[in-house]
Amino acid sequence: MIGLKMLFDAVIGIFNPRSIFDALWATQLGIIIGMLPGLTATMGVALLTTLTFNMAPNNAILILICMYIGAIYGGSRSAILLNIPGTPANAATTVDGYPLALKGEAGRAIGIATTGSFLGSLIGMLALAIFTPLIGSVALSFQSFEFFWFSIFGIVICGNLTAPKDPLKGWIAGFLGLFVAMIGMEGIHAYVRFSFGSTELSGGISLIPAMVGAFGFAEIITVMRFTKFEVVKTKIGRVMPKWRDVFKYWKTIIRSGLVGTFIGAIPGVGEDIAAWVSYDLAKRSAPPERRETFGKGNEEGLLAAETGNNACVPGAIIPVLTLAIPGSAPAAVLLGAMLIHGIRPGPLILVEFPTFIYEVVAMVLLATIAMYVLGLSMVRSLVKVLLIPRQKLMPVIFVLCVVGSYALQARLFDVGVMIVFGLLGFILREMEYPMAPMVLGIILGDILDKNLRRALVLSNGSLVPFFTRPICLGIFLVTLFVIVNRTVWFKQFVGAIKGMFARKAEG
């Protein structure tokens, strides 16, 4: 009951003129950033973090959440009209969104995508309101041993899911992030490590400049490489969808919403995976005759992808608030922003900032409403944004990347960090190494290091409790399974057992 009252108070409190104004401009900016291929939600949230660090914490977090939700939705616009996902989260949207636009139904496709995003966000928001306090109260019993294993699990599962072809690349990227996090003063005795005598390096690698580089500068290089995009030449008709057309897929909406939220809550696994899994499940569960229409402009496929990716946003905030472990790359920046504003997410949030969880739920609600209203209005005029030449837009974005990296601590070293991580991010991306595990590694490095050493102090240097405490053993076994499951010999072993059973059944 106390929780419900806090939620009610938070919702009433958020609907004030200042918050509504902030939500509208930040969501609109998010939609524009999401629409422009090359500008991702992570980059938008990271750049806006640097612009909001003088604001009151709640206003700043509201603006960042609006940017996050707006950008993930905004990417569907270019996915439908350009066949290029505005953000990686909208890759699955192109599969059915673009064919619908080619059929002359761009307006309808945008309407379906907007409604799917709205409903997905609402489902995710409900999960955020219900599960965050529950997980938070369970997490209060976690000790350093459990947090160590959570960090390892986060890197392994994130590497596994973001590099499905070769998970080794995902794990390498994750551990690279962990190594980067070891640079500078360690968190217990402030002993300087891997600084090679450099005063600047002894302060460590800041998260925001590293992320602005990996997701901003790297994107700028990628975007500038390609020749111009072609906007589909179609008349955008009625955008407001018929509710009957949408709600006949109610099962898909609920399934995609829940799947998206669950995937969002897995550390480091972002909206792109949520969209693809939701899309795939919608396709598999469709009757055979309708299944063939997926990829040819099926509105159910479009709805599933957009519901899944936007449901992932509140889902990704759940572990941020309860465990201080981000569910996705933009959520990682959000976590960094919360720390900058003096809010300490993690198990103690229920004790230190009990109302904050519900305030975040109210912020997600406001952002979702703003997204729906803005998503269905000004559609035709906003399409013109897609026509801005990249060579005019990218230098402006780069200047913001530079100034944003510099502004946080007013040191040029951070601009250097941004450049280095931009180049590193570009090279790694070209070699098909995912960026999300690396970013997660940078965040989790400090948590992992501190908790490993604290746990070793508690156990007098013994490693036994890492494997004998029930939760630790559970996480260890799941992590081990995730790794072993991807090895060739494990697949051969499973194949051999299946073959043996098949022969027995025949015999």
Added chain:
Amino acid sequence: MVKGFFTHESTNRMVKTVLICVLYSLLLGHVNFVLLTTLFIFVFVLTFEYLFRESFRAQARKVLMAAVLAIITSGAVYGVFFYLFLVNLP
């Protein structure tokens, strides 16, 4: 194959982008911010838009638009960060 990579248009564009951006970052703190940012945006836009095989007269509009964009952006960024966010820009 290596020669093909270096002469390919996309590689050319990528190298140009990296060079201009890195040079801008290296000069930060040594040259006045507004001047450097104006020059950076102007050079960046013209690097990808200006065609040397065509006459300057035919492309005067492009040059003018690049200059306007550069001046407005650098002025706006300086104004917002220096006066609104009280950040001492390099």
